[in-house]
Amino acid sequence: MASTRREVIRSLIGSTILASVIGLVHLLLRGRVLDKYPAVRRPYKKTPGLLRPPGALSEPDFLAACIRCYRCQDACEPGAIQFYTESNGKLFHTPYVDPSQAGCTLCNKCGPACPTDALLAFDDKADVDMGSVELREDLCLSYKAKDVRGKQELLMQLGKEPTEVDAVDERRGPCGECYMFCPLRNRAIKLEPGAFLAPIVFTDHCVGCGMCEEICRTVVRGEPAIRVVRTRTMETAA
Ligand code: SF4
Ligand code: SF4
Ligand code: SF4
Incomplete structure (x- = not known):
């Protein structure tokens, strides 16, 4: 009986140590992953002005x-x-x-x-x-993928291997999610013809709803490439 109790205690201690080691390894790996891809809801600087709900009076x-x-x-x-x-x-x-x-x-x-x-x-x-929108091609996954492909083709023409950083960027694009989420798809946002799903914005048709910014900040996991411009100010006249 005493030996059975000892075995149970030994097995409990073993499980605790194993769980701690697994937890530590998980934390370390998670830290490394987050270092590479920052948290989805990482705060970023908002554009100035007001964004009222749709249909707001002046x-x-x-x-x-x-x-x-x-x-x-x-x-x-x-x-x-x-x-x-x-x-x-x-x-x-x-x-x-x-x-x-x-x-x-x-x-x-x-x-x-x-x-x-x-x-x-x-x-x-x-x-x-509600407002308008602006697109930064330097932050957009689709435009980055296009850029990376261009650079890789050039490296291959020169007989060199693509770099590791380029490979990481290429894995994350093309994207086109802002186009998919836009309630005025094909009016406010269209996609460039071709394989890169690169968005083109038409500010005359954009109403500033922010759906593109919401999805973009999720896919880029940081500062979004497309974001609302708040055209309304405290002084906006009637
Ligand atoms: S008055 Fe209209 S806009 Fe103001 S809080 Fe009420 S529902 Fe919203
Ligand atoms: S959601 Fe963002 S990253 Fe993706 S295509 Fe649109 S602007 Fe580019
Ligand atoms: S999702 Fe909204 S803010 Fe973005 S482009 Fe379309 S209409 Fe404009």
Whole structure:
């Protein structure tokens, strides 16, 4: 009996040591992976200005009409609507969209939920005017893949092996996710013809919903290549 108890204790100690070693190895490996690919929700600097939910009146009228009731947030199923806090002065308790958290899907549910028409429902997504968008090709996986392929072809022509860094970049692209997520696909974003799925933005048709920024910051795991330009300011006239 005593020997059975000793065996159980020995086996428990063995399992604990094994679990600790596995945990340590896991932590080390995870650290190395995260070093290579930073966390998905890594914070990045936002563009200045305001991004109100779709259908918002001009800023002075919106501020006058909004009764800070939070009903638009309750109606927003994707969770895109956030609220300013005390630290934001007169914006306190008014809604905004933050694509670094969640873009607006243009589902058109917040307008009908607003009791004061500070937010208005829209008939066509293309009529919304939340903001605009800009694309940085130097951060875009598709443009990087295109660039890497060009460099690799050049290295091969020179009889040299592609570099390891180039191989890593090539594995991560092409992408084209912003195109897939854009509610105004083929109007606000099109893809360049060819295999690289490189996006081209049409700012005249972009409504600034931020869906492209939300997905881009996820796939690039850091500063997004495509991001909303907040064209509305506190002084935006009626
Ligand atoms: S539902 Fe309308 S009034 Fe209420 S917080 Fe939202 S925008 Fe303001
Ligand atoms: S989601 Fe970002 S990385 Fe991917 S194609 Fe669009 S801009 Fe480029
Ligand atoms: S380009 Fe981006 S911000 Fe503009 S409509 Fe498409 S998803 Fe929205």
